[in-house]
Amino acid sequence: MELSLHLLWAFLVFAVVMFFTPGPNNIMLLASGLNFGFRRTLPHVVGVTCGYAFMIGVTGLGLGAVFASLPWLQTTLKYAGAAYLVYLAYAIARSGPPEPGEAERRRPMSFIGAALFQWVNAKGWVMAISIITAYAAISAYPWNVALQVLVSLLIGAMSSVTWVLCGTALQPLVKSARAVRIFNVTMAILLLASLYPVLAEI
Template structure:
């Protein structure tokens, strides 16, 4: 194992996990709108879903996409359509009190886990993880190590972004302030689609 390559991969995973992207923007908005406790299933879905995707691609699913590249294109545009739907849902979300449940609610564990498969930033991270850092150990230990590090980084990132949203909650005490914040988050979520369409 190359220690330098391992350190480089940890740095890469940290930067990719903690920088803004669809997952982090939605978690920030969910923290503001629903609070930390109600966002936990969303956080865990992101963490487990992303780690599972790294493992699935690392252990052989990549061969399917190489054989059938149209599948990647289909996933990319399904993901873009779903992100547009989520942006609209976020923009229309208002504030909820701790004991109050609105009709939409935060994203579920399975919804967040499945979302990873249509998340453009997630695919960039997975492909980079598997291809650029495969030499951190011999197969299959390299994939297992990448899955473990990706999971730890995802947990840290989801907690951080949700806590940030929860910390903003008292500052956004009015319905109007939360609505304005969520509209801003929806715009940022739509902006995250820029690389998808530029790559078209």
């Protein structure tokens, strides 16, 4: 397996920038870290990491060609994802600190939910298609796809854990019900702002 080292370096830089910058996944992980803590958010972290890496692999192994021949399918997924993000933003904005006895009944996003969310994540699709098309020459097929999946797993896991830890670190600072409400509304606004790339194409 021959590697194009300069292209691999460019891919790593791109992946770090895209995974660590704010987007729907990171904003929801930050909010979950604050509201539920690190341990209870772990299934969400694993779901995001594995679900997105799987999406990269499937795209690299042929889904990209399906989108090229059926552009309406990608458009449908994009707007379905936008609608779902609006719903999530509404749910986050309305949530406050749990009432006594309610904390254990409220649950963060599950592994399955987080993994499935990747398929309606507008920023995720932009990243996946960019990764598969722009960095395909890293190595020969299918090793290039395997390498892209591996890098996505590693950097995605580091990014997800970092954002959850940031949310968890805010817990001592955001103690009052009003502060939690303000934080959640801010996260909801940022989540809506992450839709800009989709809305800009309308």
